[in-house]
Amino acid sequence: MEKKSVSVTLQHVTKRFKNTRGKADIIAVNDADFVIEAGELVTLLGPSGCGKTTTLRMIAGFELPTEGKIFIGSEDVTMLPPNKRDTATMFQSYGLFPHMSVFDNVAYGLKLRGLPVEEISRRVNETLVLVGLKDYGDRAPSKLSGGQQQRVALARSLIVTPSVLLLDEPLSNLDALLREQMRIEIRKIQKSLGITAIYVTHDRVEAMSLSDRVVVMKDGYVRQIGAPDEIYEAPDSRFVAGFVGKAEFFPVKVVSKDGGLWTCSLGNKTVQVAQAAPDVNVGDDAVVMARPESLRFEEKGKGYIDGVVRLNVYLGNSMESFVETSFGEVLVQLDDPRSKKVYREGEEVSIAFTPDRVRLLSKNED
Ligand code: ATP
Numbered sequence: 001m002e003k004k005s006v007s008v009t010l011q012h013v014t015k016r017f018k019n020t021r022g023k024a025d026i027i028a029v030n031d032a033d034f035v036i037e038a039g040e041l042v043t044l045l046g047p048s049g050c051g052k053t054t055t056l057r058m059i060a061g062f063e064l065p066t067e068g069k070i071f072i073g074s075e076d077v078t079m080l081p082p083n084k085r086d087t088a089t090m091f092q093s094y095g096l097f098p099h100m101s102v103f104d105n106v107a108y109g110l111k112l113r114g115l116p117v118e119e120i121s122r123r124v125n126e127t128l129v130l131v132g133l134k135d136y137g138d139r140a141p142s143k144l145s146g147g148q149q150q151r152v153a154l155a156r157s158l159i160v161t162p163s164v165l166l167l168d169e170p171l172s173n174l175d176a177l178l179r180e181q182m183r184i185e186i187r188k189i190q191k192s193l194g195i196t197a198i199y200v201t202h203d204r205v206e207a208m209s210l211s212d213r214v215v216v217m218k219d220g221y222v223r224q225i226g227a228p229d230e231i232y233e234a235p236d237s238r239f240v241a242g243f244v245g246k247a248e249f250f251p252v253k254v255v256s257k258d259g260g261l262w263t264c265s266l267g268n269k270t271v272q273v274a275q276a277a278p279d280v281n282v283g284d285d286a287v288v289m290a291r292p293e294s295l296r297f298e299e300k301g302k303g304y305i306d307g308v309v310r311l312n313v314y315l316g317n318s319m320e321s322f323v324e325t326s327f328g329e330v331l332v333q334l335d336d337p338r339s340k341k342v343y344r345e346g347e348e349v350s351i352a353f354t355p356d357r358v359r360l361l362s363k364n365e366d
Pocket of ligand 1: 017018026027028046047048049050051052053054055202
């Protein structure tokens with residue numbers, strides 16, 4: 001199954017859909033311009049309608065871009081039909097043939113290519129081992145669980161040894177536990193084959209746990225691209241911050257910048273912040289973005305934001321405290337709560353943070 005992996009390049013790719021009822025065109029994808037490196041697993045993440053599937057379908061060749069170019073490796077594939085591209089797509093619906101055995105379902109693509117029977121048999125068996133279905137070749141798809149059917153679909157995509165594997169919400173029909181197992185398995189298989197993979201999802205946990213890098217999209221635009229920890233810890237906008245995790249935003253005025261440290265006024269307190277998005281400047285009204293686990297409690301009056309604990313939710317390895325403050329409700333997550341002072345519901349507290357665990361963002365909610 002070894003094959004050289006290739007990169008995928010989108011150059012200023014835009015897709016407009018004509019609106020037939022005299023309304024404005026829909027710009028499903030707007031100037032997408034990025035490179036997926038060979039062997040990477042990149043997720044396209046964003047809310048419904050942001051253009052993820054359209055981007056994937058253009059890479060697969062099911063849709064043609066209105067503008068821009070797509071390269072697989074060094075080959076310009078922009079105008080090539082799907083079967084002339086070295087890609088395989090795995091969709092949300094498994095698309096298995098119900099009247100064929102698992103073996104025949106997996107063999108289908110190779111039979112179409114007219115390969116010798118022995119080679120087909122060898123490759124089908126190898127692929128079934130790879131996806132953990134070694135002894136299931138004779139079964140009918142209807143006699144398999146949802147997760148097993150998903151594995152057959154994966155085997156069917158992999159057997160044609162594509163250079164690029166495209167996955168469109170492949171796990172959304174599975175229950176939560178199975179989804180978790182399958183995504184780890186997909187990741188292991190993708191790594192072991194060294195195949196380039198592009199994965200569409202609106203599930204942030206799936207995106208964060210699977211990917212080398214995440215492309216966050218909104219309204220047809222790519223809003224940020226980065227490794228999961230970069231996107232989580234250093235989002236450049238409130239939208240990305242809130243889409244990839246829980247985030248609190250505190251309104252501040254940016255007063256000065258000295259070395260790497262920004263000084264801001266937050267209510268009547270002065271706070272320091274060690275990181276900022278590129279569009280933040282001294283003098284701006286901005287927000288401090290904090291993840292709930294980056295906040296901590298101090299005695300009343302000793303932190304930056306005073307409030308009253310309204311609800312404590314014990315989660316075993318952490319405790320979530322919902323605190324009523326003059327900035328609205330703030331969620332504070334205390335990891336390993338047994339080692340910390342826990343404030344009871346109704347108690348007055350003060351919320352604080354360290355400069356390197358928070359980030360300044362433009363106050364623009366987009
Ligand atoms: P979802 O998570 O709901 O699948 P998505 O992020 O994959 O959403 P797309 O399916 O790419 O989004 O759709 C992007 C936009 O383009 C949407 O506004 C959608 O309605 C529109 N769109 C998609 N396909 C077509 C089409 N064939 N004709 C007209 N508009 C379309």
